[in-house]
Amino acid sequence: MPYVLNTKKEIKELLREIGVNSVDELYEQLPARLKFGAPLDLPHGFSEHQVRKRVKALSNKNVSLEEVNSFLGAGCYDHYIPSAFSFLLNQSQFLTAYTSYQAESSQGILQAIYEYQSYICFLTGTDISNASLFDGASSFAEAVLMSLRIKRKKKVIVSEAIHPEYRETLKTYLSGFDFDIKEATCNKEGFVDQEWLNKNIDEEVGCFAFSSPNFFGLIEDGVKLSSLVKEKGVLTVMVTNPFSLAIFKDPAALGVDIVCGDGQVLGGNVSLGGPSFGFLAAKERYLRQMPGRIVGKTIDLLGTVAYCLTLQTREQHIRREKATSNICSNQALNAIGAAIYLSLLGKEGFRDMALYSFNLAQYLYQRLGEIKGVNLKYGNRVFNEFVWEVKDAKELINKLYKKKIIAGLYLGDKYPRMDNCILSCCTEKKSKEDIDDFIEEIKENMD
Amino acid sequence: MDKKLIFEKGSEGRKNSYVKKPSFDIVEPNQIIPEKFLRQDLPLPSLGEFEVVRHYTNLANLNFSLDANFYPLGSCTMKYNPKVNEELASLDGFIKLHPYQREDTIQGALELIYSLEDILCEITGMKKFTFQASSGAQGEFIGMAIIKKYHDSKGSRRSKVIVPDSSHGTNPATAALCGYDVVVVDSNDKGLVDLDKLAKLVDDDTAAIMLTNPNTLGLFEENICQISELIHKKGGLLYYDGANFNPLLGITNPVLMGFDVMHLNFHKTFSTPHGCGGPGAGAVGVVPELVDFLPIPVVAKKNNKFYFDYKIKHTIGRVRSFYGNFSVLIKAYVYLLMLGKEGLLRVAQNSVINANYIKEKLKGHYSLAYNSRCMHEVVFSCDKQKEKGVSALDISKRLLDYKIHPPTMYFPLIVKEALMVEPTETESKDTLDYFIKVMIEIDKEINQNPDKLKNSPHTMPVKRVNEVAAARFPNLKYTYEK
Numbered sequence: 001m002p003y004v005l006n007t008k009k010e011i012k013e014l015l016r017e018i019g020v021n022s023v024d025e026l027y028e029q030l031p032a033r034l035k036f037g038a039p040l041d042l043p044h045g046f047s048e049h050q051v052r053k054r055v056k057a058l059s060n061k062n063v064s065l066e067e068v069n070s071f072l073g074a075g076c077y078d079h080y081i082p083s084a085f086s087f088l089l090n091q092s093q094f095l096t097a098y099t100s101y102q103a104e105s106s107q108g109i110l111q112a113i114y115e116y117q118s119y120i121c122f123l124t125g126t127d128i129s130n131a132s133l134f135d136g137a138s139s140f141a142e143a144v145l146m147s148l149r150i151k152r153k154k155k156v157i158v159s160e161a162i163h164p165e166y167r168e169t170l171k172t173y174l175s176g177f178d179f180d181i182k183e184a185t186c187n188k189e190g191f192v193d194q195e196w197l198n199k200n201i202d203e204e205v206g207c208f209a210f211s212s213p214n215f216f217g218l219i220e221d222g223v224k225l226s227s228l229v230k231e232k233g234v235l236t237v238m239v240t241n242p243f244s245l246a247i248f249k250d251p252a253a254l255g256v257d258i259v260c261g262d263g264q265v266l267g268g269n270v271s272l273g274g275p276s277f278g279f280l281a282a283k284e285r286y287l288r289q290m291p292g293r294i295v296g297k298t299i300d301l302l303g304t305v306a307y308c309l310t311l312q313t314r315e316q317h318i319r320r321e322k323a324t325s326n327i328c329s330n331q332a333l334n335a336i337g338a339a340i341y342l343s344l345l346g347k348e349g350f351r352d353m354a355l356y357s358f359n360l361a362q363y364l365y366q367r368l369g370e371i372k373g374v375n376l377k378y379g380n381r382v383f384n385e386f387v388w389e390v391k392d393a394k395e396l397i398n399k400l401y402k403k404k405i406i407a408g409l410y411l412g413d414k415y416p417r418m419d420n421c422i423l424s425c426c427t428e429k430k431s432k433e434d435i436d437d438f439i440e441e442i443k444e445n446m447d
Numbered sequence: 448m449d450k451k452l453i454f455e456k457g458s459e460g461r462k463n464s465y466v467k468k469p470s471f472d473i474v475e476p477n478q479i480i481p482e483k484f485l486r487q488d489l490p491l492p493s494l495g496e497f498e499v500v501r502h503y504t505n506l507a508n509l510n511f512s513l514d515a516n517f518y519p520l521g522s523c524t525m526k527y528n529p530k531v532n533e534e535l536a537s538l539d540g541f542i543k544l545h546p547y548q549r550e551d552t553i554q555g556a557l558e559l560i561y562s563l564e565d566i567l568c569e570i571t572g573m574k575k576f577t578f579q580a581s582s583g584a585q586g587e588f589i590g591m592a593i594i595k596k597y598h599d600s601k602g603s604r605r606s607k608v609i610v611p612d613s614s615h616g617t618n619p620a621t622a623a624l625c626g627y628d629v630v631v632v633d634s635n636d637k638g639l640v641d642l643d644k645l646a647k648l649v650d651d652d653t654a655a656i657m658l659t660n661p662n663t664l665g666l667f668e669e670n671i672c673q674i675s676e677l678i679h680k681k682g683g684l685l686y687y688d689g690a691n692f693n694p695l696l697g698i699t700n701p702v703l704m705g706f707d708v709m710h711l712n713f714h715k716t717f718s719t720p721h722g723c724g725g726p727g728a729g730a731v732g733v734v735p736e737l738v739d740f741l742p743i744p745v746v747a748k749k750n751n752k753f754y755f756d757y758k759i760k761h762t763i764g765r766v767r768s769f770y771g772n773f774s775v776l777i778k779a780y781v782y783l784l785m786l787g788k789e790g791l792l793r794v795a796q797n798s799v800i801n802a803n804y805i806k807e808k809l810k811g812h813y814s815l816a817y818n819s820r821c822m823h824e825v826v827f828s829c830d831k832q833k834e835k836g837v838s839a840l841d842i843s844k845r846l847l848d849y850k851i852h853p854p855t856m857y858f859p860l861i862v863k864e865a866l867m868v869e870p871t872e873t874e875s876k877d878t879l880d881y882f883i884k885v886m887i888e889i890d891k892e893i894n895q896n897p898d899k900l901k902n903s904p905h906t907m908p909v910k911r912v913n914e915v916a917a918a919r920f921p922n923l924k925y926t927y928e929k
Contacts, residue, residue, distance in 0.1 A: 045787030059540030061555030176626025273769025333722030
């Protein structure tokens with residue numbers, strides 16, 4: 001039997017020491033009517049060899065991104081991950097360690113998470129970061145809840161150009177209260193409509209949330225948006241792609257109060273969308289309202305530098321129903337991964353990859369624009385993805401797939417008015433040739 | 448020891464060669480994008496791969512880990528994390544799948560999730576599962592949101608959720624997150640839910656009770672059938688926090704006990720690694736009446752094809768982007784295939800045997816919170832030791848010197864100076880004996896040299912960490928020197 005070390009002989013011995021004759025006696029306090037009369041209707045255990053065969057066969061039924069020319073992004077991005085990355089992250093001493101409640105035996109974890117928090121602060125320009133949340137969508141929901149707690153208000157305005165799945169998640173997270181969510185419409189250029197926003201912010205609104213890059217790939221005018229709402233005493237929450245921050249102005253410099261998003265781009269595989277991690281960063285004055293674990297730097301008995309989990313009086317294991325969130329387990333390993341990833345890439349490497357993604361996306365944008373029948377929906381103030389429009393988009397996507405090209409995400413399902421629109425993305429893993437092939441196939445299929 | 452942060456290492460201009468420049472003339476962003484949108488300064492270190500490898504290898508070496516140390520952490524079920532799980536979960540055919548790929552290109556992944564669901568339904572008696580939850584707490588959130596929506600759909604506005612005083616902190620926190628008022632029911636002198644007190648609390652305003660069984664004292668709630676009858680009679684529902692399900696695998700299930708919604712923690716019961724605190728995964732299961740309330744999407748099968756089903760009549764909606772922590776699901780699936788039906792039962796039985804063995808061997812030295820048959824974990828109180836001036840914290844820190852991770856401390860809250868011990872089934876008698884020997888040794892040290900405990904640990908990379916100072920003067924990030 002796998003994974004149980006006690007032998008029959010040892011079990012006998014253990015039972016004798018306990019003072020019972022059989023294992024069944026240990027379950028005597030269970031009412032008889034609760035106990036199964038028969039074994040579970042499951043197969044016998046398989047050998048490791050059999051399991052490997054079986055599970056490998058399942059994986060072989062899938063088509064991995066390595067086998068196709070994919071332009072999918074939309075919240076999950078296929079960036080290059082150095083070989084050293086998984087060696088470092090999957091060491092037993094990270095992989096199989098528990099949450100670092102015992103600081104003295106977890107200094108490596110705690111320092112790595114302190115470095116993670118620092119990295120998030122450097123990228124976002126903010127003062128404080130927590131030690132990670134589940135994913136971008138739930139960190140967005142937590143960010144909005146946090147802002148409503150700070151402002152003691154019940155209404156939030158969210159841009160409709162925030163990832164649709166993030167907005168759906170927010171709805172679920174807010175459903176327990178009589179909170180009011182209003183969606184800010186976008187203008188023809190794909191940006192938040194400032195006029196609409198100006199008109200719709202009233203004294204009940206506690207928070208305005210937008211995304212930049214937004215779901216259409218566009219870089220919003222964050223300075224304008226946050227100053228517009230700040231005048232009315234409203235907090236701004238910004239969802240962002242941390243990779244874009246290698247090039248674009250940091251959210252704090254834009255005047256944003258709380259920054260959140262998904263950290264999958266920082267070392268995570270696409271992995272069918274999970275696990276990744278959510279990050280949440282903010283101005284220092286909001287520290288006490290921050291959800292989730294936080295690591296702090298301190299000293300030990302002798303005055304030596306040491307790290308520990310801190311400000312735990314915000315958390316569920318202490319505050320119970322008065323906690324800032326119900327979160328316990330987070331995505332610590334992925335957060336440590338982000339620190340390792342950014343360290344491996346370094347300042348230049350990280351910016352280079354962002355720059356290449358940016359250039360490849362611009363190249364694709366330009367090449368698509370040359371095709372008759374293709375309409376570039378919005379401008380090119382983008383990081384690595386953008387929207388284009390073509391007749392019978394859905395059909396074109398299918399045709400291209402026959403050539404092993406994934407054109408991007410069809411947007412009609414998420415935005416009914418965009419029923420001929422496709423969102424396409426380039427990371428640094430794309431080559432000029434990948435894009436040229438894509439363009440040629442589009443042309444061929446449009447004739 | 449080198450205590451430098453990664454930001455204090457490296458050298459300007461140092462870099463690695465991971466990706467190639469595109470084969471056309473690239474431009475700087477300011478040639479396309481107005482300067483006001485661009486950042487001027489990127490305050491990151493410049494490092495070579497080798498120094499990064501050394502840095503994080505050295506950090507890793509400062510930690511305790513399950514592969515190296517015994518972790519008798521109550522309610523955390525730190526069982527061995529099989530290596531085959533890791534290998535299979537990292538296959539290209541799994542980790543290189545984009546969540547928005549066509550469904551016909553992820554059939555193997557969907558089949559895996561579907562098969563995993565089948566196994567869990569058999570184990571728990573539940574009708575259907577969702578795998579959206581990234582952790583137990585998020586599973587609780589899904590479950591309680593389902594309960595809320597269920598009552599709403601019946602036109603019944605209920606405001607109260609009951610939790611025992613021994614419950615996990617996530618239970619009341621989750622109920623509050625769902626907009627409920629939390630009402631606490633006391634435990635009786637046996638450490639079980641006090642039935643009389645519960646009867647007085649349950650009324651038409653009660654939405655649900657959240658329970659773990661065995662509870663956090665490691666005791667089986669023997670009156671669970673009466674409890675469920677009491678709650679159901681008033682139209683309330685029962686939420687099963689599956690954190691402690693390990694000892695009941697193949698013995699009984701939550702449906703027989705009367706529960707309506709439950710979650711399982713894959714990073715506890717199903718051997719997926721804890722990764723310093725995540726990623727975990729939670730599966731949330733429901734009885735037939737609640738299937739229509741599950742979050743979207745769920746995996747379904749039609750004409751031998753697997754697909755994501757978004758058409759769920761009363762769905763609570765989404766709780767995250769995409770579909771859950773997929774690679775964690777793979778690990779749990781592999782584990783369940785390896786164990787099979789007999790293996791699952793053996794897991795449960797040995798988890799109970801190991802806990803009871805520790806209980807018997809240590810009860811003469813440490814007070815038992817409750818002296819009745821325990822399941823997979825046993826809670827001691829260090830009250831006698833505390834009278835001599837040594838706390839549960841001191842004992843815990845001293846354990847580190849013996850290379851043992853301390854038990855869960857000061858929990859459940861109703862036990863003074865609590866140490867909650869869960870050895871799990873994957874530990875050998877040798878390891879248990881070592882733990883027992885050490886615990887007895889520490890108890891002796893209290894008489895001989897209490898200061899040795901109060902100043903412990905002595906052999907860790909740092910001495911006892913000043914957590915009070917950390918909270919009083921928060922230093923949460925590195926600051927570059929100007």
